[in-house]
Amino acid sequence: MTKTLRKSLRQFVIAVPFLTLGFYFIPIETAVFIVLGLIDVLRNDNKDWGLFRRYFLGNGLFTWLLSPFNLLVDLLSYKNPGVWKLDQFPEDYQREVSEVLSVFKARKDEIIADIDANFGAGRRGMYVYQWYGKHKIDNVAEFNKDFKYIKTIAVSIFSGRESTSWHFGPLRLSLRILYNLIPVKAEVFVECGNAKNYWHDNPLYIFDDTLLHRSVNEYDGRRYCVFVDIIRPSPFPGLISALLAIVSVSVERINAMFYKNWKMIGSSKSKKVAAV
Structure with a gap:
């Protein structure tokens, strides 16, 4: 058996x-x-x-x-295709996503160096700037404001040869945005449904994480992915945001179980990243 x-x-x-x-x-x-x-x-x-x-x-x-x-x-909410393209979002949503990703792109080397200095050893980690609207690490000034639609800003770190099992996220109030900071041509991908997204082909991946999915790093080096949660596009964005704020305490407790094998780094005492 x-x-x-x-x-x-x-x-x-x-x-x-x-x-x-x-x-x-x-x-x-x-x-x-x-x-x-x-x-x-x-x-x-x-x-x-x-x-x-x-x-x-x-x-x-x-x-x-x-x-x-x-x-x-x-x-x-608006129709949910499961896997999204950025241009499927309303323009004001797109602007926030582009604003956050542009900071990661411009300051990638500094941010990764700071993560490495704080992560140390471990299989998986999450370097958290904001978590469900709560401010954590404050060393990148551009991430210290309150965004209207983006509620989580972090970086997911995998050590070499580290992958998740197939799993579901709990809530559909938000969508998951991943952006790979160092796309390498290897078996490093996120898989949702019938499709694998290889980071070297497409570093940006947006999806409904309540669908069955997994993340794989069959590469000897670390994998760094920007990890953003944005509220579902809806005719009632204020209501969706308010619902997420109301359930965020319970969501954090649930996520404590989902991320029990992760090293969560979320202290404002981390080393400052110099402005550019």
Whole structure:
């Protein structure tokens, strides 16, 4: 019996009693959650057993439990293609993204040097300037203001030969923007659905991280990706932003579990990066 099959059987054995109790005590609510979860998970490309196992029994459990809220957010937002291009955003969203990315491009060497000085050893790290609107490291002046649409600004660091497993993000109030600072021609990519995005072909990748995805670095050196969360384009941006602010405390607690294997660097005491 393979390791994956053993894991699937173990998850199934654990899930059956909970579903049985749910259908016995709250049958309507349980049925509604299952139906909404199916609507949510079917947004993904590869509709195989692995997808459903991960979503209902594995690391997608929080995404499933939040599916009623996420589907409501979909109704309040513009159509979500899953993987986005920057020009699909409203112009004022585009301006904020371009503003932040232009700073990373112009000051790349300094920022990476500062990250290396603070990261030390480790498999994965997150160097955080802003996290859900809360200011953390303050050594790049351009990142110290409050943006209207961008709520998280960080850099994700992978050591050589380090990758994530397939996983789902929890909430669809925001979209994930990744920009690779040192694109190398190697097996270094982000994969969502049926498509791999190699950083040396396209250093900018924008996607809905509640879809099943993974990030891979099969390269001996470090991988540095700008990590930005921007609120979903919507006819009601103020409402989406307010909802994100309201749930940000809970999101941080959930993300503490999602990022338990990461070294989170978010102190204003980090060395200053000189202005240029």
